[in-house]
Amino acid sequence: MTGSAFPWCRRTVARLAAGAGTLALLLSGAACGRSAPEAPARGPAPAAPAARITAPTVLLVTIDTLRADRVGCYGRADAGTPALDALAAAGARFDDAQTTAPLTLPAHASIHTGRTLPAHGVRNNGTFAVPPDVPVAADAFQHAGYVTGAFVSSPVLAFRHGLARGFQQYDDDIPRGTRREGLVTHYDERAGIDTVRRALAWLSQQGGRPAFVWVHLWEPHAPYHPPAEFARFADRYQGEVAAADAALGVLVREVAALGRERVLVAVAGDHGEGLGEHGEPTHGVYLYRATMRVPLIVSGPAFGVKPAVIAQPASLADLAPTLLGLAGLPGLRGADGLSLADALTGKGPFPARAGVFAESHLPQIEFGWSGLRALVTPEHKFIDAPRPELFDLRADPDERKDLSAQRADVDRERRALEEAVRRAAAAAPASGADRSASSAELDTLRSLGYAASGRRISARRLVDPQAADAKDRATFLARYDEATGLVERGSAPQAVTLFEALDREDSRNPGLLLAYGQALIMARRLDDAVKVFRRAVAVDPGYSLAWYRLGQLLDNAKDVKGAENAYRRAIDADPLSLEPRKALASFLADQGRLDQAIDTLERAKELDPQDRAINGDLERFYARTRR
Numbered sequence: 001m002t003g004s005a006f007p008w009c010r011r012t013v014a015r016l017a018a019g020a021g022t023l024a025l026l027l028s029g030a031a032c033g034r035s036a037p038e039a040p041a042r043g044p045a046p047a048a049p050a051a052r053i054t055a056p057t058v059l060l061v062t063i064d065t066l067r068a069d070r071v072g073c074y075g076r077a078d079a080g081t082p083a084l085d086a087l088a089a090a091g092a093r094f095d096d097a098q099t100t101a102p103l104t105l106p107a108h109a110s111i112h113t114g115r116t117l118p119a120h121g122v123r124n125n126g127t128f129a130v131p132p133d134v135p136v137a138a139d140a141f142q143h144a145g146y147v148t149g150a151f152v153s154s155p156v157l158a159f160r161h162g163l164a165r166g167f168q169q170y171d172d173d174i175p176r177g178t179r180r181e182g183l184v185t186h187y188d189e190r191a192g193i194d195t196v197r198r199a200l201a202w203l204s205q206q207g208g209r210p211a212f213v214w215v216h217l218w219e220p221h222a223p224y225h226p227p228a229e230f231a232r233f234a235d236r237y238q239g240e241v242a243a244a245d246a247a248l249g250v251l252v253r254e255v256a257a258l259g260r261e262r263v264l265v266a267v268a269g270d271h272g273e274g275l276g277e278h279g280e281p282t283h284g285v286y287l288y289r290a291t292m293r294v295p296l297i298v299s300g301p302a303f304g305v306k307p308a309v310i311a312q313p314a315s316l317a318d319l320a321p322t323l324l325g326l327a328g329l330p331g332l333r334g335a336d337g338l339s340l341a342d343a344l345t346g347k348g349p350f351p352a353r354a355g356v357f358a359e360s361h362l363p364q365i366e367f368g369w370s371g372l373r374a375l376v377t378p379e380h381k382f383i384d385a386p387r388p389e390l391f392d393l394r395a396d397p398d399e400r401k402d403l404s405a406q407r408a409d410v411d412r413e414r415r416a417l418e419e420a421v422r423r424a425a426a427a428a429p430a431s432g433a434d435r436s437a438s439s440a441e442l443d444t445l446r447s448l449g450y451a452a453s454g455r456r457i458s459a460r461r462l463v464d465p466q467a468a469d470a471k472d473r474a475t476f477l478a479r480y481d482e483a484t485g486l487v488e489r490g491s492a493p494q495a496v497t498l499f500e501a502l503d504r505e506d507s508r509n510p511g512l513l514l515a516y517g518q519a520l521i522m523a524r525r526l527d528d529a530v531k532v533f534r535r536a537v538a539v540d541p542g543y544s545l546a547w548y549r550l551g552q553l554l555d556n557a558k559d560v561k562g563a564e565n566a567y568r569r570a571i572d573a574d575p576l577s578l579e580p581r582k583a584l585a586s587f588l589a590d591q592g593r594l595d596q597a598i599d600t601l602e603r604a605k606e607l608d609p610q611d612r613a614i615n616g617d618l619e620r621f622y623a624r625t626r627r
C-alpha cells in the first residue's frame, strides 16, 4: 500500500486536476497558467482582546479523514492532539460515533442536514449537491439571528455542492495547483491554519452577535505530507493529525481571545482511514471500523454540556439536531438523526434506537460492483453485501471473524437495517418527474445537478446480489492502487501494463477504464486512449469525466464534431461539473462561436461565481464581441 495514493476518490481528483483542460496541459502535467490564481489575500490578524461577548458562539469543526483511534483521548499514545484531548476532558466524548458514509461530501451532507444518505440523496463526491429543499443547520441558525460563516479546505466541499446554503460567508477560495504531480494528481487543499485564520478574521468583524462558524480541516486526507514542524512523527498520517489539531487549538484559543465567552465547540471526523486494514489503504469502499468510527466531541459548559464519555453508538446525522437543541432552537424538518442535547445536558436519557447505519455507494458508482450498507448496534455490526457479514463487536472489535454463517440473527439484522433505511428514505426529498414542484424549482434542482444524478443512481439497487462483492476485490484494489501510484510517479508505461491485466479481469469497470485511459495519455498512446474512453462511456453512458477526457482527445485530434458532442455529453452527465464547460467554451470560442461560448460560461459561473478562470475568459470573450 502506498501512503500517497487514494484511488477511491479518483473520479473527482482527476476532474479537479484537469485545469483548463487542454491536452497539452495533460501531457505536460504542468500547472495551468490560465487558471492559476494569484494567492488569495490573507485576512487581517484577529483583533486584540475585545470586550466580553456573551452572545452564543457555535463552532463546528470537521477534520477530514480522522480515525478515532489516532486521537489521544481515544487511546492513542503520543497522538499529538492536545486540543482535541482538552475539549474532550471538558465536554462529551462519543466513544462510538459512526459516519453515515466513508466519503467527504456525503458525510458532510449528513453533518449539516441531520439526515442519512437515503434522506439527503448525496451519495458520492463530485456529481452530487445537497438538494435545495432539504433544511440545513446554517439556515436555522441564520433565521435565529446568528451570523453564519463557513471556511473549507478542499474543493470537494465547493460552493456548488449545496452546503453553502444558510451561510452568509462561504469561503472555498482554495489556491489551485498546489500539489500537482502529473495528470492524475492530488486534491488542491488549503492548510488548516490558513483556513482557521480566515475564519478568525471574519469572526473578529462580527461584533457581539451570535455566531455559527463551520471550519473544515483537510490535513489527515492522503497524501500525507505533514508540515515541517510535525516531521517528528515517524508516521506521516499521525503528523497530519497533529497538524490539524494544532490548527484547532489556534481556533479555540483565538475565539476566546476575541472575548467570546459562551462557546459551544463540536469537533467530528467525517470518516476514518483504512491504513491498510481489510486491504483498504484510504477510504470510500468498505464499511469497516477503520473508516466508519470517527471522533466526535461536543464541549460547551456554558450550554450545559456535562463532561462524559458516551458509549452508545451515535451517528454524524445526530450532530445538527444536537447543536440546534443545545442552542435552544427547533430541529430540522425531515431529519432522521436524533437530538442528543438532553442526554448531553443531563436532562434526559440517551434516546433508544435500533442502531445507526451507513452506506457506501462508491463501489457501485465507480467500479460497477455492488454497494454496501451497514447497521451498527452496541453488540453487532451487520454489513449487507452480496455475501453479508456479521461481527460481534464486543468480542471482535476489529471485525475479523464473520459470524453470518453461524448465526441465525442475520435475517433479523437485515430487517432492522431495512427498516432504518425505509424510515430515512421516507424523509427524502421527492425529486424527479413525480415531484409536484413548480418548473422553476425543478430547473433549480437540475441546474444544481440533483435531479440528473439522483435519477441515474436511484434506478439501481444498492446491494445487488448479481454484482461483484467489493470484499472479493481487495487484491484487485491493491493492484489498482499500485497502478495509479505508478502513474503519479511518472511510470506510465508500467502502469499501462498493469491496467491491461486488470482490464482482462474486470472489463466493464468504468473507474478502471478511466484510470487506464489516463495512463495511456501519459504514455503518449493517444489513439489507444480514445478507444478505452469510448469503452468507458459505453459501459457507463453517464460517466462525465470519461466523456470529458474523450472530448479533450478528439479536440486535440481536430475531430470537431466528436469533441463538441463529447463535451456536451460530459456536461449533461454531470450538470455540476465546471471543467467540461470551460473546455467547451474554449472550443466554441476557437470556432468563432462567441455567443455560445459566453452562454456556456455564464452557466458555469452560476455554479461557481468566484472562479477566476471563468470570470477572466468571460471578460475576454465579451471584449471580443464588442470589437
Ligand SMILES: [Zn+2]
Residues within 6 Å of the ligand: 064, 065, 103, 104, 105, 270, 271
Ligand atoms: Zn472526507
